[in-house]
Amino acid sequence: MKRILWIALAALLVAACGGKKSRPAQSSARPAPRTFRAVTVPSTVPPEERRAYLRDHYWDNFDFRDTTLLAEVDTVAMVRALFAYVANFVAPDDRAAIDTLMRRASASKPMTEYFAMLAERVLHDPNSPARNDELYIPVLEALVSSPWLDRWERIAPQHDLRMASQNRIGRPANDFRYTTADGATRRMYDIRAEYLLLFINNPGCNMCKTVREAISASPMLNELIERGKLKVLALFPDEDLTEWQEYRPQIPARWINAYDKGCVVRDRELYDLKAIPALYLLDRDKRVMVKDAVDVGLIEWAIDHDDRKN
Incomplete structure (x- = not known):
């Protein structure tokens, strides 16, 4: 790590240096x-x-x-x-x-x-x-x-x-509506679980694939998913639904696989989408425990150190 x-x-x-190559040495040395x-x-x-x-x-x-x-x-x-x-x-x-x-x-x-x-x-x-x-x-x-x-x-x-200042640690996350493949639209706050892992992702993103595989490979997270204590909402925030439909089989069946109909999350800037993927861990009251992360180990650590867990 x-x-x-x-x-x-x-x-x-x-x-920080602009990625520039070193210049050839000049005849008069600079300090x-x-x-x-x-x-x-x-x-x-x-x-x-x-x-x-x-x-x-x-x-x-x-x-x-x-x-x-x-x-x-x-x-x-x-x-x-x-x-x-x-x-x-x-x-x-x-x-x-x-x-x-x-x-x-x-x-x-x-x-x-x-x-x-x-x-x-x-x-x-x-x-x-x-x-x-x-x-x-x-x-x-x-x-x-x-x-x-x-x-x-x-x-x-x-x-x-x-x-x-949005979605800060310890504060309620911004709510939004998500749409699943069957056309049903629901509120994120209506998902009931001890923990909710929001996974904002794009199908063509290599880092998204790495994070998805890390979640799937985590014995701790999978046990929580199996017991119903953790739910994963994989949210596609963009417009190309053809790409999303083609990628659907890659998302585990036990996850909620959804898209942002009308790109409301993006257009209203409910979450910072300048870098994808992004993981947000929310507690049962939808308060943010981990914000905008890509480290699945941090998600595990936050749950393991949650004083409110049973």
Whole structure:
């Protein structure tokens, strides 16, 4: 699992550089880019408090007031630094840490936009192993309220904030109607089970096939399906029903295989469909337990650690 995450991070770092090839060496050597320098934890800090110290002081060596840094700093190293900060020192729901970071970066427009770009790479990119809407929301809030951005520059973060604020962990998921092959249309909220796994997928998507096979191969999930405690709703969100009909035999018979008639989910943006597949684990009350994931192991972990389960 860790190897997969770091492979994904490597791809993310390539994207941060635009995937460009190295230029040939120039005759006049340029100075090496400045890299991020992490703080050193004082020896007086007890071992059990080191993580909390680094959460609060990780960025102390970075001068947020100095915009000349932005022309000299190694952006790949900065993406890596933010990833390490989030992965090691920030809890998945610790919005305060990211809010503080963005407040420090708000010293100028260039610094605000630079850290927003880093956060987009680490916290919002569909390919990032650290993607987390809860942590990305403070970034978007900082942009929307920033005195450095005009009303036109706020349009994109306002839209992204609205999307990120939907279907949040611990809150009710957006309801919608789905249609099955027999033409029957039902509400997602009418599905009765201890858990509901919403699997938004496309027939021609290789990753969708991988996720589908991972669900089918999970002894834990299959036992829950067999006992009626877990139901899987495989939802096709697009318009080409011919493609969906041809793909129907690939969906296990015990799953609910459906499509979004009229593309309401997409057009009303009830769920973020910029990256497919997407898994949402909902509890019996349709509150979100896992949001927009592709890791079936995370689904298993969430169910296994559910305090309300019987």
